[in-house]
Amino acid sequence: MTTEIDAITSQRKMLSEAGYAEPAINYFIEKKYMGHLQDASQISEKVGSCGDIMKIYLKVDEHNIIQDVRYEITGCAGAISAAMAVVDLIKGQPLDKALTINDGDVFKRLENIPEKKHHCIQLAVKTMHKGIEEYQSASNL
Template identity: 70%
Template sequence: MVTEITIQDSERKMLSEAGYGDPAIEYYLGKKHMGSIENANQISFKVGSCGDTMKIYLKVDEDEIVQDAKYEITGCAGAISAAMATVDLVKGKTVDQALKINDGDVFRVLESIPEKKHHCIQLAVKTMHQGLEEFQMAHVS
């Protein structure tokens, strides 16, 4: 247990020194929306310009409210923290409301990430939007 705390403290310090704000660091360390969703309504996949990859799992109810979302990510701390924040912003929203969430909304939640990692926010938002749009196309009545 002592080793785990020491490693987390070390990661927290490194991320802070690199320019990540406390919320971004917590999202990265906690990874609370990481994984898959069994019986997801939509699964979508996107590769960023940097090579980071994201797979989004969406669970949307009959009223088109996003009940849950999870990401599987191969990427850096910026990608992971941006994706986790994006999920917090869309859960409980209608698909149309969730599609209005933008990079600036995610950046405000994270408070700060290094400038060279801003593309990670774009990837998280684009992946979410792609999943929501593909859900809408598949469920047009």
């Protein structure tokens, strides 16, 4: 247990020194929306310019409200933090409102990530938009 706590403390220190704010660090450490959904309404994937891969799983109810969201990510701390923040912003929201979420909204939620990682925010938002748009198209909405 002590070794695990030491590892997390070390990760927090490294991320903080790299320019990540506490909320972004918490999203990365907790990773509470990572994984897949067995009963997803839509699964979409996007590859970023840096090679990071994001797959989003959306569970949408009959009223077009996002009930649950998960991401599978092959990428860096910036990508994971950004995707986890996106979930907090869209979960429980109507599809149309979720589509209004932009990079600035996610950046505010994270408070700060290194400038060279801002493209990770764009990837998380674009992946979410792609998932919603593909769901709407398939559902004739």
